[in-house]
Amino acid sequence: MNQTLRSFLYDPVRARILYDFLSATASFYSIWILFSVYETSTLPLWNGVIYAFIFLLWCAFFGVYTRLRLVHISVKLTALLCVCVCTIVSLSFFTSSSFFLFLVVFVTYIAVSLPRLSFAFTLEQHGDFVHSTLGSTHLPILVVGGGGYIGSHVVEQLLKEGYDVRVFDTFVYGKEVLAAFAKNKHLELIEGDISDMYKLTLAMQGVGAVIHLAGIVGDPACAVDPVLTRHVNIISTRILKESAKAFGVGRFIFASSCSVYGAADHVVDEQSKLNPVSLYAQTKIDSEEELLHDTHDTFHPTILRFATVFGHSRKPRFDLVANLFVAQAYNDGVITLTGADQWRPFIHVSDVARAIILTLKAPQTAVSRKIFNVGDEELNKTIEHMATYAGEIVGKNKKGKNIRIERAQTRNDRRNYVVSFKRIQQVLGFHHSISIPDGMKEMYVCWKDGIYTKSYTDGYYSNLETAKELKTAFHSKQYQRSHISIMSEIAHMDTARSTSKQKKKLN
Template identity: 45%
Template sequence: MQGSDIGPRVILREYVNFYARSAWLLTFLALVIFGVSGFYTHGRAYQGRYKAAMVAQAVTLSYLTFVFCNYIVNHEVPVPNAAIVLAYVFTVTILVGARLWSRVWGSVMRSEQGRKVPADERSVQRVLVIGGDGYIGSALLPKLLAKGYHVRVLSLLLFGTEPIEGVLNHPRLEILRADFRHVDKVVEAMRDIDAVVHLGAIVGDPACALDEDLTIDVNLMATRMIAEVARGAGVTRFIFASTCSVYGASDEILDEYSALRPVSLYAQTKIACERILATMATEDFAPTFLRFGTIYGLSGRTRFDLVVNLLTAKAVVDGEITVVGGDQWRPFVHVDDAAESVARALMAPLSLVRNEVFNVGSDDQNFTILQVGELVQSLVPESRLVSWSSDSDRRNYRVSFGKIRSKLGFSPRWTVQRGVSQVIHALESGRVADYRDPLHSNVKFLSEEGIDRLERRHHNWAHELISELPLHLAEDAAYSEREEVVTRLRGETLPHGMMRPDLGPPAIEGAASLPPS
């Protein structure tokens, strides 16, 4: 070949032809030598420069062997020495560089995975609802699913699946049927969860009075365990269902700064839970406390042991509305609005709900029991209103709901009048067959069917904690000056250094380090 005929295209063609003729040999030799060098066995455990040295050594041996074989067979190397050297350098650079890049990239990825995402930046996609088949829970599930959340329910399903049958086959709903007092089931339920809504409890004063040990175990002991598992699993948001019953009895209009004066075991357990959860709060674990007013209205599992629903049912079915006492004040909220407040707390910026208490209801739905009876009678005019004087129910409280309105923009859509009309229609249409059915009453269901299906356990520390929350059976002058209470609470500091102006009386010393269950 003449020098004038040699150009880049000719050289490239010759190299391609050489590669086509000899690539199989170089590839075969490289595989054998890399294998003999231990690259595919013990060398896989080598890191950094040790693996790079092994790769360079294997590549060098592969090229030397290749050149030697070509020389033995053909008595010459079919390409210039410079080409062999360049190919060798290129191969070593690519392989060693790939190994080093793999190490650098892996380090970067591990660093990114280990980077602590601030709690405020974590999005909520998967929600665990404990007790999601109850009065509020059965109203909450459709809302969460409609908003795009993946929802897991942890419950014994004591009332069956009927309360949630409308969403039972939803692709983003998962049901774990288990007792939420069992830590192994809670750990299982907490897998891949971003937020917890804890609605599970024995609810209501009469139901809680049936078995005090069981009530303390279910309401208090389980709550602390669930919160500990949630915090350990990296869950940021923990929404706890509390009650306005914690205020007990007062002639004042009460807000989240007011003193807590329980008159029942039910209220005591809720206060104890609030205090324990508050002491557990950290930068990455943010409990929110929703103190619901007295619930009314229809849901998947409607209760008729609550005043609005009960008086309405008695008016429609029995023709008589019996009011005992009548001058006791109550704040009311529809079950659908209660469920909406939970969704609002989930969606709110974490800075607005972190370790905060919210009364849930509206200022214009504070009524006396007698006023509710009169409202029901106006909508069921053929019924008769009977009032009996009694002081058996000591609860008496009017509540302010300005905080949840200003911070979360929450205002109930329902009124008591609309709720009564809703219940009337359900009774007259047959949607509710028998309001006296134990399924519609917590105390009836537990006393007749449910209580024997629950395992009983006793925990000394929980009873000691409850004993530190004495029942307020009479007016206490020390709490009558609201401004004094507010001043004291605003200066209170929790063990973690957080200011807690919204949780009533001081947290119990050492509550965060109580003995394990």
């Protein structure tokens, strides 16, 4: 089988085009043979191919292979009917045998409609099964990165909703993050990396949906090693996507970021032009495209672009602006303010988890291949607003001294954007439930009560330090041998070149 034929057979859109072309051609020649026996007035034999091409051109014009590919079957059949009418009109200039032309087009319509009807019926039955299964929480939900800052909240809320939950994570921070749920019979933990195909296979078996939270998050962390960042944030997303398709898992929720908007002087929404100003944002865009451009019919990704997250978590982070300001205020009594006039959207980590579960519960048609900004217009704030909130809430540091805000030289951070969240409000009914002051107050209480036992500058609380540790492991020989990675491909090519050179020397 040559590569061209393989590309048609294994791509759903190209396969449809090939099938429709063959159906139109076969229909023409079937009627042509029939008329040749009983009639003498027909189109020349070679016109069968021209007929098939004209049929495909009208299909393309009406969007049968593009914008109408995922619509309801009734819309598809109506579009195909319009295609047939236009095909008859186009070919009526070449023949006076209108009855012959009508029969050809009628048979073609039946030939191209029946498989679509059959597939739609099967998909509808399967879709109802999946939706009811997810609704009754029989199949586990796979949370990739469930041991992290957002993931631990997602796991907690899924368990409260009665779902069976399977967490797939490297557990860089340790499994203690989920220790509170260790005895819950509805929770299963699998330790592993996405590029470890054996572990990924174990994790993906029999799940009802995938929530993909894993990745290197934040501009400083992503800048540690661009090759590592692209592997973890893009290549791993592709691997996870292909695995989900192979196991027939249709629902796929991907954690993206409003950082993709970069710098904008107007309110941005899901339709706005993207303007990444960092590697982190670019990897999110590339991953979104990887998922949304996939043409597999039973694969239904949803992209959630999170606002800047804040708030307490079982896996705390103090490299996030709101969390950092509270930590600085309580521990140092000084909040270091940079980029005071830059705007950001904010959202509490618990609300992020709630948005994910709303997406999971939503009808497939409402969220399939859709992008949602996750946040609330009320929480669009400047960095200075956040510093002021933190100073007012903490009041005095742990030594009883008043809080000061010190303005530092602005870093090279061009991000500045105000985001609209109308789509998620209208489609999913999502609004924030935890305000910025309430979220900051919760963290302040945690500091006072000794919940955070390490210094806020400790590497445990920073994605930057975690990225540095991952870099060492990623470039190791052991990782290259046991995982699919960019580095393993480079190592394979280097080995091939070395072997080739040795053979040349021997010869």
